[in-house]
Amino acid sequence: MLASAPDGILLVDKPQGISSHRVVSIARRRLGLKKIGHAGTLDPMATGLLILGAGPSTRLLTHLVGLGKTYTATIRLGVSTDSDDADGTPTAAPGVLGADVGEAAVERAVAQQRGTIDQVPSTVSAIKVDGRRAYDLARKGEEVVLRSRTVTVSRFDVTARTEHTVRVDGVDVAVVDLDVVVDCSSGTYVRALARDVGAALGTGGHLTALRRTAVGPFDVADAVDLEDDDVDVLGALARPADVARRLFPSVSLDPQAAKDLTDGKRVAADHPDDDGPVAAVATADDRLVGLVSVRRGRLRVITNFPAPASAAADADRSGADA
Numbered sequence: 001m002l003a004s005a006p007d008g009i010l011l012v013d014k015p016q017g018i019s020s021h022r023v024v025s026i027a028r029r030r031l032g033l034k035k036i037g038h039a040g041t042l043d044p045m046a047t048g049l050l051i052l053g054a055g056p057s058t059r060l061l062t063h064l065v066g067l068g069k070t071y072t073a074t075i076r077l078g079v080s081t082d083s084d085d086a087d088g089t090p091t092a093a094p095g096v097l098g099a100d101v102g103e104a105a106v107e108r109a110v111a112q113q114r115g116t117i118d119q120v121p122s123t124v125s126a127i128k129v130d131g132r133r134a135y136d137l138a139r140k141g142e143e144v145v146l147r148s149r150t151v152t153v154s155r156f157d158v159t160a161r162t163e164h165t166v167r168v169d170g171v172d173v174a175v176v177d178l179d180v181v182v183d184c185s186s187g188t189y190v191r192a193l194a195r196d197v198g199a200a201l202g203t204g205g206h207l208t209a210l211r212r213t214a215v216g217p218f219d220v221a222d223a224v225d226l227e228d229d230d231v232d233v234l235g236a237l238a239r240p241a242d243v244a245r246r247l248f249p250s251v252s253l254d255p256q257a258a259k260d261l262t263d264g265k266r267v268a269a270d271h272p273d274d275d276g277p278v279a280a281v282a283t284a285d286d287r288l289v290g291l292v293s294v295r296r297g298r299l300r301v302i303t304n305f306p307a308p309a310s311a312a313a314d315a316d317r318s319g320a321d322a
Contacts, residue, residue, distance in 0.1 A: 006031045007055035008237030009064075011223035014042055014050045026226045027052050030233040039064035039215070040186070045087045048212035049220040057240045059303050063247060063278070063291065067216030068154075071182045073207055075194040077101055078175035079168055080204030084122040084191035092204050093168040099203040101176050106158060109200035110180075113193050114156050118148040122191045155183035156193065177208065217246050240288040240305060244280035248291065251281045251299065258289045267299045278302060 014023050020041035028036050037058040039051040048071075053061045078096040081088030123146065160179040165172050178197075182190055191207050198205020213220045224236045244250075251269065253261065261267045261281065281289040281299065292299040 005055050006033050006234055006237060008053075008057050008239055009060060009243045010052040010054060010233070010237055011218055011220070012050045012052055013220055013223040013225055014047055015225070015227065016047045017044055019044050020050055023050055023226060024052065027054070027233070030226060037061050039067075042212060043085065043087070043191075043210070045085055045207075046210040046212065048210075049215055049218065049223055050212075051215055051218060054237060056305050057237075057243075059305060060240060060243060062303070064216065066186045067218075068183060068185055069188070069212060070214035071184070071190050072209075072211045072213055073180050073182065073190050073194070074209040075178040075180060075197060075205050076166075076175050076208045077106075077178065077198055077201060077205045078173055078203050079166070079206060080195070080198060081206045082123065083206075084189075084195040085207040085210070088206065090168050093171065093173045094203055095174040096163075096176050096203050097174050099201055101201055101203065103161070105201060106161070106176075106178065106197075109197045110156050110158060112200055113196060114153050116150060116152050119151050119189065119192050119196075120148045121146050121189050122195065149187060151188040152185040153182065153188060153193070154185075155181065157181050239286065241280065241282040241286050244288055244291065245282070248278045248280045251279050251292070251294075253281055253283055253289060255283060258283045258287075261289060261292070261299060261301060262304060264301075269294045269297050269299050 010027060012023055012027070014020065020038060024036050024038055028034060031054055033054055035055050035058060037053045039053070039061045042048065042050060051061070051064055053059075053064075076086075077099075078094065078101075079090055080092045082091050083089075158178050158180050162177045162179075164175065164177070166175050167173070182188075182193065184190070190210055194205045194207045196205075211220075224231045224233065226233065253267065257267050258281070277293055279292050279294055279299075281292050283289060288305045290301050290305050291303040292301050294300075
């Protein structure tokens, strides 16, 4: 009998200075598993919550990518960079002495970025332009024109400010650092928020720190450090059924009904709503069978999850990042 391969969702606290793909590589090594995917990356400069899927649970990642995010960050007013963060090259350093960066002016600039807004992503980003990554084009000196996208910033608050001087290209520059907290929709660039607040104040701005603290209901406080050899990575995997129930209403099926659903048969819905976009189906022994829609009293499969024996075989096949 095949042993069950690792299967679950892993919350990781990414350290500064390494790529998200490096985190995935470490997870593959620690779990002894090729099939590892992620539900959205973080820049090397950023720290915080990455959500990884192991084995069959990579199928859940599609349903995690679009969740809202929470970040803490530091915006430096007075200096702009080509990447809108501290990893970039300064492009302008006017400082703040000639601009109104008082608390009232800052609040007006920040308020312009709240709500549903049209945001132009940072030029140095992973967005594709004619099949090529924007950051590749920018690094080769090619002109990059990105279209604006509609995003939602439900919270953008300044929690602290510090006035000091930094040295840019051998010149002392007066700057203001703003500590902020941001709740936003998936696809929002916090770097672009920093850029646009600086532009509104007439002095430029970029991020000097960024930390993702939450993705939907998942919090970085529950994440593990993959570089800590004492961490039990296998034990840290959240069960697929538990994760699915945190995201969707739950439907429980007996073993025969679960098999029928997996085999493509129509199964009656024992669900409080007559119709629903997504529900998680689990067996009495807490195995996630699939994600379904509920239509006219019947369950219709959106995503199936294989039984343990099939999962082990599936995990043995090479899997690319989700």
